[in-house]
Amino acid sequence: MRDLSARGVELALEGDDLRINAPDGALTPELSARVEAQRDALVTILARARESHAESAHVPDDPALSGPLSRAQHRLWFLDQLHPPALFLNLPCWVRLKGKLDVAALQFAITELGRRHPTLRSAVIGVDGRPHQVVRDAELTLQEEDLSHLPEGERERALEAFNARESNRPFDLRFAPPIRFTLIRVSENEHFLYYVTNHVVFDGFSHDLLLRDLKALYEARLEGREAPQAPGYRFTEYLRWHADFLASPAQTAELEYWKQKLAGMPAVLELPTDRPGPQEPVGGSTRQGLWLRRPRGKRPRKRG
Structure with missing residues (x-):
């Protein structure tokens, strides 16, 4: 489907x-x-x-933070419901950390990250047959794994096994939070920060925002400064504005314009492929790693 x-x-x-x-x-x-x-x-x-389960259906602590899903979120939620467990919606990410690490400061930064971004503490429940996003009083936590005692070869295999296990562990969107953090200790001065989240509440652009805020919060904690000011707007505020806009006469006029402009266009663009695709999504994927040596890495950085 x-x-x-x-x-x-x-x-x-x-x-x-x-x-x-x-x-x-x-x-x-x-x-x-x-x-x-x-x-x-x-x-x-x-x-x-x-x-939805009674535990997930209670009124959110702050009703102002609840709201409908965007149209893109609604489509992803529907796929999650249609093909459980929808592992193809899991978005894993690795961050390599070298040097001395203050684990307590990192835990603080992650907890503060959840406070600043309510979407990371949200659940999706059904209200009259339609999904709504509600913010829960959930705290983001940091799990820890220690692989420093393993020989290097075994350590690599343990990292691969951890990634396979965690990236294939599904989320139940009725319960918050829709993100998991784990710190993996490789040696005294080398760690991997791993997190996986669900595509219904997260996208590719969100990675940059999360890592930017996490870095700022961690550094502020180390230096004894106040945490940077939280954003003054919420995603749910945008969703309410967008829902009102979609129901407005202006949107109706724009929609009619594009209906006329695109009249006769195919509903789905059928492109030739090298092999037939499956009728239902299988969620298969693979991973390809690439390391750029420092001299080669400078040019892309300058162009970026």
Whole structure:
């Protein structure tokens, strides 16, 4: 059912009935037949979200921080519900740390990171058949692993095994937080900071923001300075503005303009591939590492 997401088709429950919202031309006869064939499974998925566990459905500590998902988040959430466990939504990241490390200061920085960015403490629950993001009173913590006692060859294998295990451990989005941090000690002056999060609340651009704030908070703690001021706006505020905008006459006019401009365009661009793709996502991936020696690394840095 990947075509639903690709075509911008949204599904929701009204009572026990399945409601379908789709752009003009997106719901082809073939796709309609596939949806009808899997109607019971789709209703079950959406009903599961609506009847979320009681522990995850209580009113958030600060209602001002709750809100609907963006359209992109909604599509990813739907894939998470349709193909559990949706391991293809896990976003792992490694950061190599060389030199003396103050673990307590790093733990403080991670906890403060969660306080500054409520999205990292959020859960996604069903409200009337539609997903909502709510912020929980959850604290980000730092788990620790010590591999310094292992010989170098075994240490590399242990790191690979850790990555395979953690990157394939699913998130239950009904419960916060949707991110996990682990500090792996390789030697007294070398560590790896590993974190994995879910794509519903995180994207590629978010990595830069997270690492920038984490560095600033860690350095402030070491130097005894106050933590940098937290952002004065929240993602949920943007989502509310965007929801209002989508319902405004201005958006209606813009939508009509683009409907006319793109009239006759194919709903999905079918590109030739070297082999047939699977009908359902399998979530397979691989990893390729590349180290740049210092002389070669200077030029890309200057151009960046």
